[in-house]
Amino acid sequence: MTYVPLFNKSNGSFLEGASHPEELVDQCAELGLPALAICDRDGVYGAVRAFQRARQLDLKLIVGSQITLDDGTTIILLAQTRRGYANLGALITRGRLRCEKGKSQVRWQEVAEHADDLLALWGGPESLLWKSERPDHVASLLGEAFGDRLYALITRHQTEDEQTREPLIFARAERYGLSCVGATEVLYHRPERRPLQDILTCIRHTTELSKAGNLLRPNDLYTLTPPADLARRFADRPDLLERTLEVASRCTFSMGELRYSYPIEALPEGHTPDSWLRALTLKGARQRYDGIIPTEVLAQVERELGIITQLQYAGYFLTMKEIVEFCRAQNILCQGRGSAANSAVCFCLGITAVDPVRMGLLFERFISPERAEPPDIDLDIAHERREEVIQHVYARYGRQRAAMVANVIRYRPRSAVRDVGKALGLPEALVDRLARLLGHRGQLGAETWEQAELDPTLPLHRHLETLTNAILDFPRHLSIHPGGFILAEERVSDLVPVENASMENRTVIQWDKYDVEALGLFKVDLLGLGALTMIDRAFRLLERHHQRYLDLASIPTEDPATFDMICRGDTLGVFQIESRAQMAMLPRLKPRTYYDLVIEISLVRPGPITGDMVHPYLRRRQGLEPVDYPHESLVPVLERTLGIPLFQEQVMKLAIVAADYTPGEADQLRRDMAAWKQHGRIERHRERLITRMIEKGIEPDFAERVFSQIQGFADYGFPESHAASFALLAYATSWLRCHHPVVFAAALLNSQPMGFYSTSTIVEDARRRGVEVRSIDVHLSEWDCTLEPTDTPPFDFALRMGLRQLRGFSQQAAERLIDARRDRHFESVEDLMRRANLATNDHQRLARAGALSSIGVTRRQALWEITGRPTELDALSLPIDVRDPAPTFQKLSRLEAIEWDHRTSFHSTRGHPLQELRPLLKAQGLPCAEQLNALAHKTRVHFAALVICRQRPSTASGVVFMTLEDETGLANIVIYPRVFERFAVLARTTPFIGISGTIQHEQGVTHLIADQLWRPRLESGPPKVRSRDFH
Amino acid sequence: MDRWACINAADFALQVLLRAHPDWREEPAALLDRDHPQGKLVGLNLAARQAGLRSGMRYGEALALIPALRAGTIATEEVEAVAEAIARALCDYAPQVERHEEIAGLFWLNASGLSKLYPSWRLWAEPLRDRLMERFEIRVTLVVGFRRALTYVIARTSRSSGAFDTPEAEARAAGKAPLSELDLSRSDRDLLAHLNLRTLTDLLALPARGLERRLSPALVELYHQARGDRELPIRPFRIEEPTQSSQHLDYAERDTHRLLFLIKGHLHPLLQRLEAANDKLIALDLHFELERHPAITERVEPAQPTLDALTLSDLIRLQLERLELPGGVTQITLTAHSEKTRSEQLRLFLGGDEPPARDMEAANRALARLRAQFGVEAVQRVRLRQAHLPEGRFLLEPFDALPLPAPSSRSNASHAVRRFYPTPLRLRGLPPARDREGPHTICGGWWVRELHRDYHLIATHDHRLIWVFYDHRRHRWYVHAEF
Incomplete structure (x- = not known):
């Protein structure tokens, strides 16, 4: 005998469900069950992930939700059809929007109003049917609204209460004319997850296990049960289980039916979205190219418009155009970035500022007809004014048609060990000790216990380890995506319920960007960028004080003085190239053109670093090694980067040319790069790529290296289009710094906090x-x-x-x-x-x-x-006016x-603190930062200055880079892990620090390799200066 | 001229904490204001300070810097108790001892006249300091001077002990004391630092007028005391002696009747002393020194505070009757614990209310007799708790006084009375059942001791209704209750 589990809550029921949606689906398939209903509490949070897995396993997924009423009871609603799903979304939205974040309440009348094509399961300890008072009124309301789609739910978990209540439920079902259906409330896919469910319960109720009492479930039967076991439990009433099949057969809705209709803008008469987009694009193209559109641009535009028409994406582009126009009208600086920079249409519409044709960018990185997935246009907006744009979108489309995408905050090792430790009742100081030793990734294991000097074999510590690792990646709460919007033609709630965010005037959907992507929904990303605010402020100061009217497009290009400054690494405060690593790279790379900046921005990234591409590129650029190509066919792909692949687009093109990938497959490769750490999807490309490259006559060594770089890209590999957009801003800020230092400094200070x-x-x-x-x-x-x-x-x-x-x-x-x-x-x-x-x-x-x-x-x-x-004297009516x-x-x-x-x-205009102490430092034989540059390579030196920045990049194997400052400039300090560990307290806390070490000059950059850290001995120290630390 | 000795135990609370953790002394150790990662470090030993930690840091932050840091909190009562004990010990050294009202670990001794007994202050002070170290493991600074305010300033800011020969020398030393190390509010400290007023002399250089507008009352007070305009008020420390009575016996007495007679002889004067102090007895400790056996102490607690010798004698008799003395008693000590006479006695004068329908006092007297006769554990009450396990749903706990019953509004509901076996009885096999209900599964407790039981309600052929469970861990049946 088989059955369909109808009452399953995934971990999308925050801090209640103890299994991922995929785990529930997998277990269902393993047990040979034909279908599964996901009914997260007041939402459909886990539905998309469950749907994706169910589709893979060819298992039927029923979507529903456990709805909370305003009397504190619940009812389970299942979507029968697409219409029913829309009703469910609307009902949940109503309940959510009237409550504070994290809560929901609907009225019985509202349930009845939204009953069309929904199926209701009424029962269980949280239901009104279970309470002592007879719910005649509600039963009649529901009976009228649902008819034979209202079932009495009989749950059996072998608890004393259930057995006592069951006769009452049967009697009431008979009285109200309801069919009964059997189920268990499933909170986890296997009984082994029961401890985790107990822990989640404690976290939800902010208590600990020893005090939780009846908040915990009495046994471990809240799991997916094998059919034979459940049949035994329902042996007296097999019809209850048989009816689960009937219920399942009545629910025909699939998440795959969700079709997205993009909102259509009000169009001029006689225009369709496609024709209007074409008109605007060509108009923009003429403006971009001074009235004469180059042939290759026109060809590219036509190709793109053809694909946009084929995929019906015109509305999306028109929306982006409208938002950009709004920003222009309001003098809000904005610029499209990301893969949109690959599109000539975006460039002509003014959404992006990079000419993709001139740059030879790959359109398929943006839209692929084979993939037919929505494109991703990210719009950077001056961060101080982003809220105006967000509110404009809400105002234009209305709250019903626009909502922000959610960001699901998941458990990471530190939050996991803290919450689990608290639930286990462990001392907070002990838990904190462990949490501090854990990184942002990884698991709690033997190494951490050893570092914390704690015994991992104690029973509670064993539980802590197991449960901390089990809870990782579980949703903790919902937050807001930095700027992702979803827009709908009718109502967003038809697609997904909407709820309040903790931030005022914001509403969010119940899905994150991965869910949105998985269902192929359009997302509009409105992101805040401090650099744009800074540039905007600088332009305004230039207007006011220099009567010079500039915008991003009219800044003089390829200015030699600006590039001279950049080549010196004199880029403090310049967007993207101000970090210590970028500054050190600039004198080696010596950028002289805009495209050099694109490379500079992309080069100092974990992708190229871990792919071992940086040094070969630099050597070739400096003429120290010949530029050669692994195969003739790859020359056009790698030419601009001297035979070394540096960008995601190059990897895609490389796969197309060298391994015969289609553009769409190449884009899939890029996507798999991004997700390989989680899913290991990249491995499936390995053999295909390498074998085909070797077949084409490419050296196996190169093929392997390309593959390892692809893996490196998974971390932070930069797409060329992205770097191209950023390089424009980097150049603009460099130009301002070079030619208008006063304006630059004022604008930068007024835009703080930003940058390094x-x-x-x-x-x-x-x-x-x-x-x-x-x-x-x-x-x-x-x-x-x-x-x-x-x-x-x-x-x-x-x-x-x-x-x-x-x-x-x-x-x-x-x-x-x-x-x-x-x-x-x-x-x-x-x-x-x-x-x-x-x-x-x-x-x-x-x-x-x-x-x-x-x-x-x-x-x-x-x-x-x-x-x-x-x-008190001051209060007298006639105060004696005697001054103190x-x-x-x-x-x-x-x-x-x-x-x-x-x-x-946090600053002084009177001078640098060390200027006053210089005589004392000089007397001790300590040089200033400027003098360090003049010292010979490998000179041993003692140096003291103020720490302004500490960095420990993840790619540097624990090496700490410290930037020190005195009145003459900055000094770069390199501290290897063994030295850092030895002087950890000093290195982490002391603002004024002494360093002993060896000078290292490398291609115009000076480093001091520390071997000792010390506290300078002076009668009075300098003031405490704030450092910016990035660990 | 008066001589005053000020004794300061720097970081007193931390020193008390380290008494409990002697192994921490050589390691970086800190006192926290609360047991929480966000707790602040409020006391640091030398090793911690040398390692770079500073007072006011968060515990989490400090731990990140020094993973080997040992830290803990200490209850105020514990600190108070040690301060109290030190004050008592100091009474052996001077006729007048004072404790600072707010700062535990700060004491004054009136040392006037001691110079006649001791040729040098060193001979008096050094043994005192050593004694405190030896007995309490507390390190102190001791300053002998002429004015209490100045000795306080010096002892609080100096790490070395000493005595001043002249008031001028004392004033000079106090003038150099850094204000940052005195117990000032943060706003006072900040203001003084901003104005570059570093020492007491700097403070005293300020004109007196206008100070009240700018400084806290405590700092203004210090200003005046240091100038000699005012003096620290004297609050002498008094030792509260327990109300006690004791008797050595020439022989080893084994007979409890005779013992009762002897005790009664002490009881009356003891109660008279309490009455004289407007106190009432709440408990009486009977301490018996035994011949060739360890001493034993019994406590008698009347139902309510009393001075009634008859009630007490009765309770003592009941207690002695159940007492089995392993050896003869060689000494008896009676210690009375008392509290101030409370307002219910005023009822006698004000006229009482209608007598309650239930005589709670009589009930409590009866319970007191039960406790006296069968031990304190004999009288307990049930407190209900939220839990799944039957034995976890209630708790038996001792209690002091029986409260008036508060009948619930749902008292009419009928409940089957289930009699639990404190330890479930093992069954060799299930008795034949007329009727059976279940199973109800309870499993859990995995974080301490995992258990898994299937409960069944069974009506047996011999008309018993029993509640049994199958223990999945032990693979056995048990009876847990009967109806």
Whole structure:
């Protein structure tokens, strides 16, 4: 005898279901069951993953949900048809949107209203049918709405309560005329998962096992049961199980029926989406190419339009065009990136800024007719204004037609060990100790126990290990995708339920981007990019102070001075090429063209590094080794990168040319690259690629190397189109830095936090480049950093630091201050306090930062005056006006002033902290950063400076790269793991550090290879400077 | 002129913690404000400080730096108890001892006149310091001076002990004390640091007027005390002696009747002493030193605080009757535990309410007699708990006083009374059943002791209704309850 399990909850029922949807499907197939219903609580979170696996195994999947009512009870609804599924989505959406995030409640009336083509299973301990009071009213409402599609659910888990209640349920079913159907509530696919389910229950209820009591299920029968076992349990009523087959046969809906209709824009009369897209594209092309569209561009555009028409994607492009137009109209800087840069249509529509024809980019990376999957257009938007664009999309399409894609937050080792440890009742300090030793990936194992000096054989520790590893990748909660939107022609809820996000004014769907991709739904990505904000601000400053009107397209191209600066590695604050590794690569690569920048951006990535492509490329570029190609046919593919594959597109083209992949297959190869770590899919390409390459006469060694690079790409391999979009911004920021350093610094500071470097480092860099930087002043500073005219060469403008740099000072306070000083300057501290009337803390912040010096008081005097608080005497109607005597305080030394600056605003305009200490450092024989460059290769040296950045890239085998700064510039320190471990505390905590080591010069870049770290001995140390650490 | 000695145990709470973990002394060790990864380090030993840890760091952060860090918390009561014990010990060294009201581990001793007994302060102070180390494992700094406020400042900021010969020398030393090491609020410390006021002398250089507007009351107080305008108020420490009575016997007494007679002789004066102090007896410890056997202590607890000798004698008699003395008693000690007379006595004067329908006091007296006769464990009550296992659904626990019953609104519901066997009885085989219901499966407890039982309700042919289970781990049948 067989049956269909109708009440199964996957781990998409957050912190309740203890099996992945795929595991439930696999187990069902193993037990030989014909179908399976996934009924996650108030949602369809696990449906897509279950559907994908069920499709592979040819198993029928029924989609449903356990719906929570406003009286706290539940009912299970199963979708019979596509219409029923839409009703289910609408009902869940209604329940979700009226509750706070994570909760849902619908009314019985609403269940009845959405009953069409839904099938209801009513029963189980959480149902109203189970309660003592007779639910006559609800039964009649449901009976009317569902008719014979309403079943009484008889659950059997061998619990005492169930056995007691069963006669009551049968009696009520008879009274209401309901057919009965049998089931178990399945929370895990095998009984071995029961402990994990207990743990999830504890996490959900924030308790621990020893205190959970009846919150835990009484036994391990909440699992998929073999037919024979279940038949024994229902031996007295076999008809209950037989009816499960009837129920399953009545549900014909499949997730595969979900067809996506893209919203159609309002079109000019006489136009279809395709014809309107063609018109706009050709119009844009004429603008792009000054009225004459080159033949090859036209051919490419025609080819793309043909594919877009064939796949009916025109609406999507029109939407993107509309969003870009909105940004333009609102002066919001935006730029398309990602695979869209491969499309000539996107370029002509103004969505992207890179000419794919000129760049020879591969359109199939963007859209493949064979794959027929929606294209992916990512739009970068100035991050400060992204919310305006998001709200525009909501406003234009309405909440019903637009929702953001979810991001499912899953358990990673650290969160897993913390939550499981807490549920097991282990001391938090112990759990924390383990969590800190775990990385972001991997499992809890012997090595971690050893490092934590804990005994892994203790029973509770054994449980901790097993369950921590079992819970990995389980959904923890739902968050919002950074910018993914899903748009629908009718209602999003027809496709998937929508719910509230924790962020105000945001609604999200119940699926993440992988689910959306799997079902072939269109996603619009609106991403925030700090660099665009910075460039936007810079353009505005140029307009205001230099009367120069620029945009991304009109920045002078291929400017030699800009590339000279880039070649020196003088790129602090420049988008994408400011990191320590990029800076070190620049003097070796010596970029002289835009395309060189594209390569530079792509080269310093884990993909090329682990694929061992960097050094061969550099050697060829420097003429140290000949440029050769493994096969003649690969010359066009690898020509531009000197025979070395660096980009994803090249790997695709390589597969097409060398292994006879079709473009669509090549794109599948790219996708499998991205997912190989999780699924090992890349292995299936291995033999095919290598064998075919060898057959074509390519050296086996090269073939292997290409394959290993493909695996490397899985991590962070850069597509050429992506790098091309970024290179444009990198060039724009470089040009600004080179020609307008004051504007560059102001725009960069006003866009913080972004990039690699702190305010202090940006200010010091600007000062070194000759920018006059003026301190925060109550009379002159605006909220933002501003430009002020100056007579001091070399620039016409000085940089005035803005009030935003003042730690803890709010924009509202700044506005009040600026308002108060509008008519006249402040005469005294008392005058400032009276007119600006800020909080005492804010007055103190200004005093400590030295912003009151233009009033004529020292910082300490100002602080003493401000610190006074009212006493009882002040409340007298006739106060005796006797001023407190003013004590004399010691004036701040220069070093102290710098220290106070750093403490209050994380920077100082008065000088670098080490400038004051230089005589002392010099007396100890310590060189400055500038002098390090002049030392001979392999010279042993002692050096001391401030740490501004610590990095431990995952590709560097534990090597830590530290950037130190003094008044003369930056120094690159390399610390190998054994040295780091020895001096870990110093290396991690000390802001002012001494390094002993050996100088290494390599192609114009100087490194200090550390062998000892020490704390410099000075009478007074420099102020604490904030470093940015990336571990 | 008065002489004062200030004794400061730096990081007192940490020192108390390290007494419990002597193996931590050589390792980096820290005291946490709470047992949580986000707990802050509030005390550090030398090894921890040398390893680069700082007070105020989060525990998690510190652990990332020093994986071998040992850390823990300590209950305030424990710290208090050690401080109390030290204060008692200090009473042996000076007639007047004071404890700081808020800072545990800070004491003053009035040392006036001691110079006549000791030719040098060193001869008095050094043994005292050594004694504290030896007995309590607490390291202290001891400063002998003339003004309590100044000795406090010096002892709190200095690592070395000593005595001042003149008030001027004391004032000079106090003036150099770094303010950052005194017990000031964070806002005071920040302000002083910003104004570059580093030492007590810097503070005293400020004009007195306007200080109240800018500094906290505690710092203003310190300012005035250090200037000599005011003095620290004296709060002498008093040892609370327990109300005790003891008697050595010339012979080893085995007869409990005679013992009761002897005890009664001490009981009356003891109760009179309590009455004089407006106290009532809540418990009485009877300590018996035995001949050639370890001593035993019995506790008698009346149902409510009392001074009634008759009630107490009755309870003592019941307790003695069940007592089996292994040897003859050579000494009796009675220790009375008491509390202040409470308001219910006022009922006598104010006129009581209507007597309750149930005499709870009588019930509690009866229970007290049961406890006295059969031991404290004899009287327990059931507390219900949420659990799946039958034996886990209730808990038997001792209790002090019987509360008035609060009948629930659903008292009419009828329940079958199930009599549990505390330890399930093993069955050789299942008795023949007239009727049978089940199984109800309970399995779980995997994190401590896994069990798996299938329960059945069986009506036997001999008209018993029994609740049995099959234990899947032991492969055996058991009876767990009968109806």
